[in-house]
Amino acid sequence: MSPGRLIACTALGDARGADAVAAAVAVCATPVAAGPESALVLDLRRSAGAPRGALLASTGARELEAVIRERTGMQAAARGRICFARVAAGTGADLPGSLGDLLEPLPARVVACVCDPVDFRSVLAVAPAATPAALLRAVPGADRSLIALLAAELQAERIPLKAWTAPFGLIPTRRSLAGLEPGGASSRRATRFASALAPTRGRSADLGFVRGTLASERAQALPALLGVAVLVVALALILIAIGSAATAKGRLQRSADLAALSAARSMRDDLPRLFLPARRPNGEPNPAHLDRDAYLARAEAEARTAAERNGTAPQLVALGFPDAESMAPLRVRVRVKARITTASGGDGAATSVAAEAEVTPPTAPAPPSQPTVATGGGYGGSLAYRQGKPMRPDVAAAFDRMAAAARGDGISLVINSAFRSDAEQQALWDANPDPTWVAPPGTSLHRCGTELDLGPPEAYGWLSDNGSRFDFVQRYAWEAWHYGFVGGPPPCSAEGDHVSAATADGKAAGGQGLPSFVPGKYRQALLDSAARNDVSAALLAAQLMAESNFNPNAVSAVGAQGIAQFMPATADAYGLDDPFDPIASIDAQARMMGELIKQFGSVELALAAYNAGPGAVAACSCVPPYPETQAYVVRIMGLLDGAGELTVPAGTLEVRLVG
Template sequence: MRPVGDGRLADERGQSALLMLGAIAALIAFAMVLASLGQALGARSRVQRVADLAAISGAREMRDSYGRLFEPPFLRPGVPNPRHLDVRAYLERARAAALDGASGNGVSIARSDVRFPDAASFAPTRIAVDVHDAADVRVAGDDRSGRRVVRVGAHAEAGLTVATGSPTFAVTGGDGEYRGPFAYRQGKPMRPDTALAFDRMERGAAAAGVRLIIVSAFRSNGEQAALFARHPDPKWVAPPGRSLHRLGTELDLGPPSAYAWLNANSERYGFIRRYQWEPWHFGYARSPGSASVGFGPRGGDGRATAALQSFVPAQFAPAITRAAVRWGVSATLLAAQLYAESNFNPFAVSGAGARGIAQFMPGTAAAYGLGNPFDPSASIDAQGHLMHDLLSRFASVPLALAAYNAGPGRVAACGCVPAIPETQAYVARILGLLGGAGDLTGGGLEVRLLE
């Protein structure tokens, strides 16, 4: 007969063995779970890599084809330009490159898996790719085969950026509010060209023994709303969205002893008294450029023109430069506008009856002495003249562009870019061109993953 102590010892050893086996089984199961997780993560990484490479392939095609969006569609009347691509063909080339990029890396994707987030723009620069695939993963505890098919997916987005850094240009809302850049005088913000003109006027006043004080300058629509809420009389305080102070051109000046000198001399410096009942309110009324107030690269205004955008056909560059110098309007602004109006086609005729490279309606052409709108040099000169007048009237690049497209009456009625889809797209398109879209000079474009 075995001693009682020996039996207990044997039972304890048996329990220990069972616990040990249980621990080993748990470790094995945990290792299998980790292995399954690792396989799933590996499959996810592989699919993400395919998505990244497909997006980059599509973006590279966009980079290589981008300049062709800005080629004139016709070499001469009736002769298509084989270099020109419309947006639809441009996007199809990018989609095909993305599909090839995915299949070349072992995964087939559908056309619907390739999208263009900014497809509505006139020159899209972004491509998004979704990739879905199946991964065969070993699953712990699966009594059937030990393996399961797991669906994995990934998303990637790539786009084009300017190699020398993204160009910046002022963004103006539909209400025409100026967004910068700003210059400051006596602590008050204003447009840079307004500030330079004030400097000249201040020196002239000082020479006459008159000291000028800036009481108020630029006011945002939000600031104007607060002011109007305190003083809701539209004769003295304009409602938000209607005050000229939102344009960055307006100065309320003092002291009262300076009013007589200002009335006699302000126009010499480009300022006019806006309202007879406000002897302190003077606005800068000379035609603004575009680069100096945040639209386009420096060196693009009038005589300071250094270079036109690379999409400008060489035969039209001299006429654009001459018009810029004659009328004091940015050459890059005129060039961007011509691209948006007619793609530099001197023989263009719109459905509404606008004619020529600058798309003059007959009445406007007659008013500006343009006898033949199909003469590109004469049309460009008239375009510069008209833009000079619109810029002088509205003191805003976006508002002047809107007036060119929709008519000055509609812009004057709301003090804004009218809520007309064609006009809003027209203004956005030209501001985009002024911001560098379509210009391949200065370092070209780079492809980058965005997310």
């Protein structure tokens, strides 16, 4: 690469905005009149979208854009003072190795490479000697030890490192991604970071040249000042027109963003209805069911309504669903085309803005770990958590189904208390030693993990009428809030201690809770394999539906084979000689899911690991931010929800802008 500075930038943990921080530093490292030596922000992330150009871009940034397109074939777009680029063919594991050759012909003085954490070290290794630098986007406090460790390593290699842990708001983010200085405290921080990571040489010599030039032209000062005054007035008029256009385009972008988010929220809320049976047991149509066309039509209507409420005529809005052909579309793209007029009049300039949003499972790491095994009471088995309250796993799954039914009737159930140790019960007794209100220590059924104190009071009538449908009974006539679970082993029993977290959908592993969509010829194989490996048969069935639609001869574009879509290497690891043998594949699938659930302690994370690999999940303790993996997890959750086997409440799904 031409002499310059390569800055490797990534986000740690659940921090976001690595691209915005990289852009802010790149802008502050670029002089206003940099020419084709402007800074470049190169997005190497696997989730990166194609860069979009802007109406406002410096001549230098546009020159660099032209050079990039001509010499490398990368997708590039000039925005403000800098240029943004992405490799057209996408990013793969081998990209960092070829990065040096890709950047060699470019004149950029600074290249900020935004990458996934797994590629961070590889990107640093590409930089020529004495030119690499490192920039991290991190959450305050959460990543302190990791930053300290990395700082020590890079200091030994003489690589400068800066970690941006300060908040980076929406306005600084948008300005930075538009190639402009972020403004305020963020600009000052970005300038300091730019000085440390990409120091500019020759500044004093440039200032001396300016002073000498002004001195030699002192005699012409007055005409020059008059010319400058005229120029300032002209520029002011031009800037007013540009500012008006930029403001109008900003309003259009906001309208597109809100339209995309509204459509995605509609999809999130309606997702469970896609998987409900189209007909009731008596053969009548099920009004709660939505087919895919109705699901998408409702999302489109919400998007157009949101755009209109934000001042954009609905006829200017075009919608698309990138994954419309899948069984459960999760992404929406909104484009708004309009003409912008300014105070100077005329027909105005045509412009367009776009936004894309998606429905995903939570990608942030789980909160700090809570006890996973009960102690100090009458129950000593695994704990599951709902609304932050611990309970037996089968109780949690039954509550999920009951809460979902209550939501359908407009009732939001709240858990006020669940499992309590004897010590916690003692504290309650000490505060109120009245057995009509508080059970004496050692006698309360809350120590068994089967009891829930529920609210609000408005829900008591619904609970009295419907609790038994989900195996909950009101324990005491005088406690309208206290419900106990009677659908599993008795409270405080040895059998209760062995309820498995792997069967947290509420059906015993290998039980008869198979969804109706399972073909008859595979039902017994699923039940047998689930029982042998302590995994929910409904979960295995939903996976097979999502993986291959129960097609034992399926082959994916990347070479996954059979009903459970095993890659050859994975099949070998699980002793599966023939991935096209559906019975053997189901058994291998059950063994793999049993191991993944035990490794990660969560059905969602196990599903993500099955799709993306255990390494990707272990790296963040989350569902990785890969669109394919997130869609995979959401679809299986939806299948389980529609079959009455909800493992994760649908309300935990997130909606976010992705472009």
